[in-house]
Amino acid sequence: MKLLALLLHAFLELKAKITLIVLAGISTLVLLVVLLALSSGQSEAGTTLFIFGQPASPPVAPDALAKLVSQIQGELAGGLFFGISLFGVFATASLIPDAQEKGTIDIYLSKPMARWQLLLGKQLGAVGVVFANIVYFVGASWLIIGLKVGVWNPHYLAAGLSMTLAFACLYSIVVFLAVISRSTAISIIGAFIYYFIAPVFLEGRESTLYLISENAVYRAIVDGLYYALPQITALTSNIGNQIAQSPVEWVPFLQAPLSAAAIFGVAALLFNRTDY
Amino acid sequence: MTAILCQSLSKTYRSGLIRRREVHALSDFSLEVQEGEIFGLLGPNGAGKTTFIKILLSIARQTAGSAFILDEKVPEAKIRSRIGYLPENHRYPGYLSGEQVLRFFGQLSGVSSGDLSLRIPSLLELVGLAQWRTVKVKRYSKGMMQRLGLAQALVNDPELLFLDEPTDGVDPVGRKEIRDILTGLRDRGKTIFLNSHLLSEVELISDRVAILDRGRLLRVGTVDDLTSEGSHYRFTLEGGLSEALLQEARARAYHLQQDGEKVTAKCADSHELNQLIDMLRRHGVLIRSIAPERSSLEESFIRLIKNEEAG
Numbered sequence: 001m002k003l004l005a006l007l008l009h010a011f012l013e014l015k016a017k018i019t020l021i022v023l024a025g026i027s028t029l030v031l032l033v034v035l036l037a038l039s040s041g042q043s044e045a046g047t048t049l050f051i052f053g054q055p056a057s058p059p060v061a062p063d064a065l066a067k068l069v070s071q072i073q074g075e076l077a078g079g080l081f082f083g084i085s086l087f088g089v090f091a092t093a094s095l096i097p098d099a100q101e102k103g104t105i106d107i108y109l110s111k112p113m114a115r116w117q118l119l120l121g122k123q124l125g126a127v128g129v130v131f132a133n134i135v136y137f138v139g140a141s142w143l144i145i146g147l148k149v150g151v152w153n154p155h156y157l158a159a160g161l162s163m164t165l166a167f168a169c170l171y172s173i174v175v176f177l178a179v180i181s182r183s184t185a186i187s188i189i190g191a192f193i194y195y196f197i198a199p200v201f202l203e204g205r206e207s208t209l210y211l212i213s214e215n216a217v218y219r220a221i222v223d224g225l226y227y228a229l230p231q232i233t234a235l236t237s238n239i240g241n242q243i244a245q246s247p248v249e250w251v252p253f254l255q256a257p258l259s260a261a262a263i264f265g266v267a268a269l270l271f272n273r274t275d276y
Numbered sequence: 277m278t279a280i281l282c283q284s285l286s287k288t289y290r291s292g293l294i295r296r297r298e299v300h301a302l303s304d305f306s307l308e309v310q311e312g313e314i315f316g317l318l319g320p321n322g323a324g325k326t327t328f329i330k331i332l333l334s335i336a337r338q339t340a341g342s343a344f345i346l347d348e349k350v351p352e353a354k355i356r357s358r359i360g361y362l363p364e365n366h367r368y369p370g371y372l373s374g375e376q377v378l379r380f381f382g383q384l385s386g387v388s389s390g391d392l393s394l395r396i397p398s399l400l401e402l403v404g405l406a407q408w409r410t411v412k413v414k415r416y417s418k419g420m421m422q423r424l425g426l427a428q429a430l431v432n433d434p435e436l437l438f439l440d441e442p443t444d445g446v447d448p449v450g451r452k453e454i455r456d457i458l459t460g461l462r463d464r465g466k467t468i469f470l471n472s473h474l475l476s477e478v479e480l481i482s483d484r485v486a487i488l489d490r491g492r493l494l495r496v497g498t499v500d501d502l503t504s505e506g507s508h509y510r511f512t513l514e515g516g517l518s519e520a521l522l523q524e525a526r527a528r529a530y531h532l533q534q535d536g537e538k539v540t541a542k543c544a545d546s547h548e549l550n551q552l553i554d555m556l557r558r559h560g561v562l563i564r565s566i567a568p569e570r571s572s573l574e575e576s577f578i579r580l581i582k583n584e585e586a587g
Contacts, residue, residue: 103367
């Protein structure tokens with residue numbers, strides 16, 4: 001009941017800040033482009049896919065068409081997750097710093113609920129808003145593609161859940177930074193640095209951070225950081241494989257949520273110890 | 277049942293990583309508040325009043341000592357379902373209506389949806405916001421926000437109510453209405469803990485008050501107790517006092533001041549007052565009237581704080 005109230009309140013808060021509407025507006029715009037651009041034509045040689053009236057491929061058999069569609073869906077999912085990461089973090093990062101403002105936090109903390117519940121309610125609210133947008137975009141684009149091309153790929157729908165999971169993992173970084181800094185700006189910048197820059201140094205550590213020193217302890221620390229922090233890039237790169245029904249590496253699907261849960265736990269612990 | 281009990285409560289705020297600074301917000305603070313009373317906590321800015329409430333509500337943690345609310349040890353989350361709190365400078369989301377604010381915080385207080393549907397209209401009626409229930413709170417005046425804050429504090433029908441500057445920004449008519457609401461709640465057995473710098477407000481409704489300064493408890497008692505310290509009597513005499521009689525009275529340690537026919541006397545108690553009357557009558561002084569003059573709570577408060585500052 002309390003978590004549900006916090007979740008619904010997050011929707012109202014983001015709706016009031018217009019960000020939810022802007023997010024849905026961008027999705028609608030992309031969906032309209034897909035709707036207008038995509039069409040298909042049948043011939044004896046197979047099905048031809050058209051983009052803005054231009055054939056995207058020679059006529060192909062059903063199997064090859066399904067592969068082609070999954071490639072398009074992979075591109076759409078990639079674009080969507082990039083947009084969600086960028087705009088979703090930007091739109092929802094204020095939820096926790098705003099709740100920590102004097103005069104607001106006093107009321108929240110005087111209520112009969114644990115502090116971690118407040119934090120979790122806010123995180124669920126942010127993830128819920130992003131999930132709603134993913135459901136809207138993925139669901140609508142899946143319908144458009146299905147109706148226009150006749151290919152109904154269920155893995156594309158499942159990828160929506162994976163994207164939500166990846167965003168939830170990324171958001172644990174936002175929660176942690178929001179608790180320690182009480183600043184929306186720092187939370188956003190920190191999350192962007194983590195999402196866009198950290199992979200270069202952590203995933204690509206062998207060609208970057210390893211070059212600094214050959215010391216075993218140093219490299220163990222670098223490795224430790226890589227395995228301790230959520231491997232979001234590894235997770236998202238598997239989403240494309242999931243849609244294309246290619247082999248999926250499941251380790252990031254386990255590692256990222258576990259790591260995100262640990263980061264959330266540390267944030268909750270710090271939040272619990274803070275005097276307001 | 278004791279509504280609030282705290283023993284040797286201390287709170288030290290520490291800041292700075294290299295040059296550690298310490299601020300003692302509360303020092304060895306002990307207090308007991310009985311159920312069903314309106315208790316006022318007074319003190320200058322920075323005395324530790326809000327810190328005390330925050331410790332009781334687990335918004336801040338004490339450095340030492342213990343506290344109990346309604347016989348439950350602090351911090352205990354479930355006890356907060358029996359407490360209402362109106363913080364100072366509270367903020368509500370401007371995009372919600374008054375009704376939505378009450379519903380949201382009522383849900384967080386664990387009140388069922390059915391109870392909220394019944395309670396919210398009556399609460400808005402009680403605080404005079406019934407006509408504004410669907411209006412977004414960003415359009416509310418400061419006084420209306422205070423009324424909404426009071427309704428929010430009452431949304432879970434609490435046994436104990438903490439109010440931090442509840443009449444801040446409220447016009448005189450509104451203040452009277454809030455006072456009436458609070459006395460009505462007390463009559464229904466609720467305990468009200470009031471933090472305020474508006475001493476006249478506190479004086480009007482509090483059963484007992486405590487005075488806090490720089491984190492230390494200076495006095496606790498009824499308003500009568502506090503205002504009787506330093507109280508005096510004003511005599512109106514026929515023809516005033518002769519210089520000789522004035523000297524004699526002062527020699528007997530009566531604190532007298534004469535201004536024409538008016539004489540002001542400080543007496544420790546009614547026994548001393550009667551001795552003074554006997555002495556005046558023995559000397560044939562004709563007394564027209566005797567009127568007790570008490571200090572206001574504000575005067576008592578200022579005197580206590582100044583004495584404390586003087587050491």
